[in-house]
Amino acid sequence: MPENDHLSITAKHIAALTNQLQELPHDTTAARILADYLKNEFPNTVSRRDFLTTLNVLVRPKVTQDEALEHGFLQADEPGEFIIQGDIITTDSAYTLGVRREGGVKYAIANSSCDLSGDAGRVDKGSGVLFAVQPVFSINPAAVSIIGQLVGMKNNSRMFLPAFQDDDPNVSCNYIDFAAPATASFQNILNATRHASLTALGWQIFASLHRRWFTREPEFERKMRG
Amino acid sequence: MNQMVSSTNFNPELFLKAGINFSSFDKLKNAGQQVLEPVQKGVFAQLDTKLGQYVILHHSDFQKLYGLAQDVHRLSSGLTLILNAVRSVQVHQGDESSMMTLISAAQMIGKIPVLPTQVGHGIAQPEGLDIEDDGSLDLTIPSHRPL
Numbered sequence: 001m002p003e004n005d006h007l008s009i010t011a012k013h014i015a016a017l018t019n020q021l022q023e024l025p026h027d028t029t030a031a032r033i034l035a036d037y038l039k040n041e042f043p044n045t046v047s048r049r050d051f052l053t054t055l056n057v058l059v060r061p062k063v064t065q066d067e068a069l070e071h072g073f074l075q076a077d078e079p080g081e082f083i084i085q086g087d088i089i090t091t092d093s094a095y096t097l098g099v100r101r102e103g104g105v106k107y108a109i110a111n112s113s114c115d116l117s118g119d120a121g122r123v124d125k126g127s128g129v130l131f132a133v134q135p136v137f138s139i140n141p142a143a144v145s146i147i148g149q150l151v152g153m154k155n156n157s158r159m160f161l162p163a164f165q166d167d168d169p170n171v172s173c174n175y176i177d178f179a180a181p182a183t184a185s186f187q188n189i190l191n192a193t194r195h196a197s198l199t200a201l202g203w204q205i206f207a208s209l210h211r212r213w214f215t216r217e218p219e220f221e222r223k224m225r226g
Numbered sequence: 227m228n229q230m231v232s233s234t235n236f237n238p239e240l241f242l243k244a245g246i247n248f249s250s251f252d253k254l255k256n257a258g259q260q261v262l263e264p265v266q267k268g269v270f271a272q273l274d275t276k277l278g279q280y281v282i283l284h285h286s287d288f289q290k291l292y293g294l295a296q297d298v299h300r301l302s303s304g305l306t307l308i309l310n311a312v313r314s315v316q317v318h319q320g321d322e323s324s325m326m327t328l329i330s331a332a333q334m335i336g337k338i339p340v341l342p343t344q345v346g347h348g349i350a351q352p353e354g355l356d357i358e359d360d361g362s363l364d365l366t367i368p369s370h371r372p373l
Contacts, residue, residue: 090289093293102345134348144363149354
């Protein structure tokens with residue numbers, strides 16, 4: 001095939017695929033809908049905070065083995081140990097740039113639940129990504145500003161979470177820090193202490209904000225890439 | 227000398243004290259869950275059954291020990307590297323590259339006498355310059371903790 005024909009066919013495919021994908025790969029509409037909803041329905045920081053802190057809004061008691069069996073996530077002959085995406089866990093076996101994080105840090109699990117389920121080969125060999133759950137202490141002079149930003153879902157890299165009962169008494173709330181990833185083997189993630197699961201809404205918000213953090217694009221980027 | 231080394235290396239954070247001992251599963255069952263209340267950080271309970279002896283740990287102690295075990299595993303890989311380098315020097319006596327491998331391995335491990343750990347991930351700061359304070363939030367009132 002002459003080189004010019006080859007180039008023209010390639011260009012046609014690039015144009016067709018670019019046209020079909022449009023905004024989809026980098027779309028951040030879900031996160032914007034969420035921020036707008038909170039702004040319109042809840043007049044101020046404290047009402048947003050109270051809504052998001054209520055049980056079964058963002059977090060729920062950890063999904064049980066019976067629930068996982070009932071909905072087909074676990075099979076009856078599989079071991080009972082399981083964990084799902086977004087679960088809030090504690091582990092001293094996670095690493096960031098070779099440094100082991102100790103002291104009972106909480107994390108949210110970034111990997112999809114499928115990565116963490118029954119397939120023993122994957123669980124034994126793989127490693128997963130965890131996002132640190134950072135506490136906001138009421139004695140932090142910037143706490144009011146931090147919480148105001150969090151409950152408005154305005155931060156690109158953070159998602160609000162309530163304080164947990166085993167947190168330090170001075171913890172006012174927490175947030176998932178997408179900018180503070182750690183890694184751990186799947187087996188170590190399975191051995192972590194589970195504290196809570198995300199509700200369906202919490203899981204959707206987690207996905208929306210997580211996606212915005214990793215895929216948002218500056219206006220010029222697509223043009224820059226040609 | 228050994229005593230001095232062991233006392234210097236004693237880490238009270240890792241010290242576990244034996245607490246209550248249940249001589250059968252029924253004794254634990256009949257006593258109810260409140261009997262496990264003293265099993266807090268640093269204290270473990272023991273359970274003897276016909277199947278075997280078990281240790282009941284608070285989950286935070288389990289995470290601490292388990293996390294440390296991961297580091298010991300990492301360290302053992304480094305020691306294996308040094309042992310292999312030593313064997314290589316033994317087999318190829320006078321071989322300069324074997325000797326250099328041993329020296330490099332020893333230097334590499336020597337630089338990390340303690341494996342790096344850090345508590346937590348740092349202190350929260352506001353993101354960006356937008357100050358979000360509409361005056362509605364009073365942090366002297368503890369917020370509800372749903373879980």
